[in-house]
Amino acid sequence: MKTSVTHWFKFASPQNFYHLAGKLWPWFAALATVLCAIGLWIGFFVAPVDAQQGQGYRIIFVHVPASQMSMFIYLVMAAWAGIGLAFNTRLSGMVASALAPTGALFAFLSLLTGALWGKPMWGAWWVWDARLTSTLILLFLYLGFMALHASIDDPRRADRASAVLALVGAVNVPIIYFSVKWWNTLHQGASVSLKGSSMASTMLTGMLVMVVAFWMYAIAIALFRVRNIILDRERHTEWVKHAVA
Amino acid sequence: MTPTPNILGAGSVMLAVLKREVALGLRQKGEVLTPLVFFMVIASLFPLGVGAESGLLLRMAPGVLWVSALLAAMLSLQRMFATDYADGSLEQMVLSPTPLGLLVLAKALAHFLLSGVPLVLMAPVLGLQFGLDSRALGILMLTLLLGTPTLSLIGSIGAALTLGVRGAGVLLSLLILPLYIPVLIFGAGAVEADAAGLGFGGHVSLLSALLVLSLFFSPFATAAALRISLE
Numbered sequence: 001m002k003t004s005v006t007h008w009f010k011f012a013s014p015q016n017f018y019h020l021a022g023k024l025w026p027w028f029a030a031l032a033t034v035l036c037a038i039g040l041w042i043g044f045f046v047a048p049v050d051a052q053q054g055q056g057y058r059i060i061f062v063h064v065p066a067s068q069m070s071m072f073i074y075l076v077m078a079a080w081a082g083i084g085l086a087f088n089t090r091l092s093g094m095v096a097s098a099l100a101p102t103g104a105l106f107a108f109l110s111l112l113t114g115a116l117w118g119k120p121m122w123g124a125w126w127v128w129d130a131r132l133t134s135t136l137i138l139l140f141l142y143l144g145f146m147a148l149h150a151s152i153d154d155p156r157r158a159d160r161a162s163a164v165l166a167l168v169g170a171v172n173v174p175i176i177y178f179s180v181k182w183w184n185t186l187h188q189g190a191s192v193s194l195k196g197s198s199m200a201s202t203m204l205t206g207m208l209v210m211v212v213a214f215w216m217y218a219i220a221i222a223l224f225r226v227r228n229i230i231l232d233r234e235r236h237t238e239w240v241k242h243a244v245a
Numbered sequence: 246m247t248p249t250p251n252i253l254g255a256g257s258v259m260l261a262v263l264k265r266e267v268a269l270g271l272r273q274k275g276e277v278l279t280p281l282v283f284f285m286v287i288a289s290l291f292p293l294g295v296g297a298e299s300g301l302l303l304r305m306a307p308g309v310l311w312v313s314a315l316l317a318a319m320l321s322l323q324r325m326f327a328t329d330y331a332d333g334s335l336e337q338m339v340l341s342p343t344p345l346g347l348l349v350l351a352k353a354l355a356h357f358l359l360s361g362v363p364l365v366l367m368a369p370v371l372g373l374q375f376g377l378d379s380r381a382l383g384i385l386m387l388t389l390l391l392g393t394p395t396l397s398l399i400g401s402i403g404a405a406l407t408l409g410v411r412g413a414g415v416l417l418s419l420l421i422l423p424l425y426i427p428v429l430i431f432g433a434g435a436v437e438a439d440a441a442g443l444g445f446g447g448h449v450s451l452l453s454a455l456l457v458l459s460l461f462f463s464p465f466a467t468a469a470a471l472r473i474s475l476e
Contacts, residue, residue: 085469140423147419151411160473161406165420168402168466172424175455179427183434 013087014230021223028220035213042206050203056120061206063113066106067131067212070138071173072220073103076097077145078170083113091226092237093159094233098226103220104142110135130245137176142170155233197200257442258343258353266355269328276321281363283315283454288371306375307385308438311392311429314364315369315422318393321399323417325352326408326471339475346464349471353463354394361393361437381436384445392450398459399424405470428455429439 024157043061079097084092110228115125145162152158189220222241236242253261270277291304291309329335338348339387367383368389403421407413435448 137423137426140419144416144420144423147416148406148410150418151407157473157476161470164402164466164470164473165406168424171462172427175458176423177426179430180450183430 012091014094014234015237016092017091018227018243020231021106021227025223025227028216028223032213032220034218035209035216039206039209042202042209047203047206053121056117059113059117059205061210063110063117065133066113066212067110067241068112068211069214069218070103070107070135073099073106074138074141074166074173075170076184077103078166081159081166084162085167090156090159090233091230093156093163094223094226094229096163097146097159098229099218100142100149101144101225102221104139104146106214106218107135107139107142111139113239130177130183133180133183134177138173138181139211141173145169214228250345253343255343255347257321258341259347262338262348262351263355263358266352267358270355270359277280277359277363278322280317280360281367283320284364284367285371287313287316289374291373291463302375303377304437306372306377307381308433309386310368310371311389314368314389314393315425315429318360318363318396319400319418319421319425320438322404322421323407324413325356325401327404327413330408330474334361335471336475338444341473344406345468345471349401349462349467350398350460353397353467356401357394357397361389361397364393365389377436384436384439387449388435388445388452391456392428394434395428395452395456395459396425396462397406398456399428401460402463402470405474406466408427408474409470426433431455450457 011020039061043058047058047061049055077096080096080099081090082097083089111132114135118127119125145166148165149162150160152161231240231244288310295301295305295311328333329338339345341348365386368385371383372382400417400421403417403424406420407417410416431448431451435445435452438448439445
């Protein structure tokens with residue numbers, strides 16, 4: 001038992017994690033590419049045309065996974081930030097700052113695809129509804145995290161200051177979500193829930209494949225980015241000189 | 246040299262910090278008055294921007310006044326810790342035996358007294374310009390009274406995080422404004438809900454809940470952020 005615990009903690013060292021991430025990220029990237037191809041193929045060619053929404057609904061194959069990831073990545077980021085604050089580990093802050101741009105990208109993608117879907121369906125690019133608004137606010141939270149991190153020169157201090165911000169944001173995300181929800185709601189209810197689904201099964205399959213593909217993409221890009229951050233932060237060390245040479 | 250025993254309780258230290266902050270604030274009258282003037286100017290810009298049609302102004306009034314109050318309260322946030330940071334008294338507070346969270350709470354309370362209370366008192370005057378009736382003015386003042394301390398408390402986190410950081414002012418607004426949204430929604434919503442016949446009780450309860458939550462949690466976050474900024 002003891003040995004396996006020490007074995008895992010080995011990867012809390014940036015040097016070890018750099019090599020582990022280097023081995024892992026191509027696999028995740030390959031999985032993401034394959035699954036994305038399958039998911040999009042199902043989405044565009046296999047899934048039937050929706051009775052009410054026509055072809056336009058097909059954007060959900062990108063929209064729903066992007067929205068899910070944008071929320072989930074914030075929680076993962078806040079969790080790593082919290083671990084970094086609690087245990088004072090260097091790698092946690094690096095992982096948190098590697099996740100932030102991906103989360104922001106997904107939040108933006110979710111808003112963009114939502115707008116593209118909203119124009120033909122609702123007749124408007126933007127509607128002040130609860131989910132749109134809270135995703136927009138989530139994007140602001142990501143931008144705030146990145147801006148705070150960027151404006152502090154000492155990377156360790158930047159990690160810890162933005163970790164506090166990420167945790168405060170994580171506490172606020174549900175409060176913001178419900179306040180915006182009670183403020184106004186026009187968005188259709190969730191199509192997928194644990195009880196069952198109101199969608200045709202091929203549509204659901206395509207969407208779930210895309211969800212997994214986005215997961216793989218997020219993991220791959222975060223590992224790739226954290227490798228760069230490690231190299232940047234540890235550039236004065238001997239092992240980096242060997243690794244880059 | 247033996248350390249002097251800590252004869253002051255936490256309560257009296259908090260009171261001393263509060264008195265000091267208020268005294269310092271009142272000596273710098275500009276610091277209290279500038280946000281207030283800013284509040285009036287911002288609120289006066291809206292009718293000029295959207296037109297002076299009375300029905301429109303009446304509907305917009307709670308939201309406009311709340312947004313203006315929010316921006317005005319944010320204007321003075323940056324100074325909450327900056328002067329103490331510059332002259333070193335903040336470090337003494339961090340080193341003092343009284344928990345930093347309590348000192349921070351006293352500072353946030355002082356910020357509320359110096360920036361929130363004047364806004365509460367000024368709001369009905371501006372509300373009259375927008376044509377709100379006395380009932381709506383009363384609700385507006387009540388929601389501001391409950392909401393502005395929350396703004397000070399949440400704002401103290403942002404002020405502590407951006408202490409000594411490049412471009413702190415703009416950064417502070419980017420960090421803090423998204424966190425202000427629930428207060429804005431329930432604060433401005435109360436007047437509208439009452440006008441729609443739904444009553445304002447729910448909104449006031451939620452604003453109070455936000456106040457209690459931020460009273461409890463924000464001193465921890467602010468104290469943590471201050472320690473990080475000072476290391």
